[in-house]
Amino acid sequence: MTAKVIDGKAFAAEVRAQVARHVTRLKQENGLTPGLAVVLVGEDPASEVYVRNKGKQTVECGMTSFEHKLEADTSEGDLLDLIARLNADSAVHGILVQLPLPGHLNSDLVINSIDPAKDVDGFHISNVGLLGTGQKSMVPCTPLGCLMMLRDHHGSLSGLNAVVVGRSNIVGKPMAQLLLGDSCTVTIAHSRTKDLAEVCRRADILVAAVGRAEMIPGDWVKPGATVIDVGINRVERDGKTRLLGDVAYDGAAAVAGAITPVPGGVGPMTIACLLANTLTACCRANGLPEPEGLTA
Numbered sequence: 001m002t003a004k005v006i007d008g009k010a011f012a013a014e015v016r017a018q019v020a021r022h023v024t025r026l027k028q029e030n031g032l033t034p035g036l037a038v039v040l041v042g043e044d045p046a047s048e049v050y051v052r053n054k055g056k057q058t059v060e061c062g063m064t065s066f067e068h069k070l071e072a073d074t075s076e077g078d079l080l081d082l083i084a085r086l087n088a089d090s091a092v093h094g095i096l097v098q099l100p101l102p103g104h105l106n107s108d109l110v111i112n113s114i115d116p117a118k119d120v121d122g123f124h125i126s127n128v129g130l131l132g133t134g135q136k137s138m139v140p141c142t143p144l145g146c147l148m149m150l151r152d153h154h155g156s157l158s159g160l161n162a163v164v165v166g167r168s169n170i171v172g173k174p175m176a177q178l179l180l181g182d183s184c185t186v187t188i189a190h191s192r193t194k195d196l197a198e199v200c201r202r203a204d205i206l207v208a209a210v211g212r213a214e215m216i217p218g219d220w221v222k223p224g225a226t227v228i229d230v231g232i233n234r235v236e237r238d239g240k241t242r243l244l245g246d247v248a249y250d251g252a253a254a255v256a257g258a259i260t261p262v263p264g265g266v267g268p269m270t271i272a273c274l275l276a277n278t279l280t281a282c283c284r285a286n287g288l289p290e291p292e293g294l295t296a
């Protein structure tokens, strides 16, 4: 079998086009322009690229982008003051603090200072609790993107065996909650899981989010399974830097029914879902119906 390649780049472009159409309507019919504030502390090169892309794509969708770039030695107090101002600003519907933060800043404290209604990353403890109890919340962007691709490929996910390899707060845990919400039978596995290969081989849906290049070989994949690779690992090979997923792509693609590539799979969906969440936050803040198909 050769797997169908799930093209995250093309899917993300469709999501952004949908967001842009909703934004045009919001402006025309309600005089509203969704606004997204992105806060970057320090000069991590990868974070700078992600923040630049977020700003660019926000504007391309017709929304307002507010970029706040702070020095690496910014104090926690100054960062919390900025977030308080953004919480109070009615032109700002979404707030995101780019991670990772420099080591002297307490990420949990900073994230939990964001108004949960504006927490478009879905990382605030209130949103985590709402998602965990099946209530309306802001949903973390990367797992939301994975869910959209899975729903598009399968239609219904009901009754499927889903294995999520990885237990991070940002991807693994919310991914498992979302799959449970769509009536999958969900296993959360991780690097210390006993007989991990056997656990993976039972998966109709295998989501890899461990952060280790090519940790999952092709013979851990059930024939016909759908493989969603969340890993983005920069690896030096033959004197070149290569971007590798958590799944050994060629081996997995030979047995899977469908697979996301790295790059061009889950990654582009992360920013597209951030824009979708910003639109959703704006609609909720103004008592308007939420855009269909862009939330969990």
Ligand SMILES: Nc1nc2c(c(=O)[nH]1)N[C@@H](CN(C=O)c1ccc(C(=O)N[C@@H](CCC(=O)O)C(=O)O)cc1)CN2
Pocket: 050, 096, 097, 098, 099, 100, 121, 141, 142, 232, 243, 262, 263, 264, 265, 266, 267, 268, 269, 270, 271
């Ligand atoms: N506050 C947040 N911080 C971080 C998040 C997040 O969702 N919220 N996620 C990641 C970084 N990230 C967005 O912020 C992100 C990562 C990767 C991509 C992407 O499109 N990747 C491309 C490859 C790009 C490359 O060459 O590096 C792909 O997979 O095709 C977009 C966004 C951590 N921080």
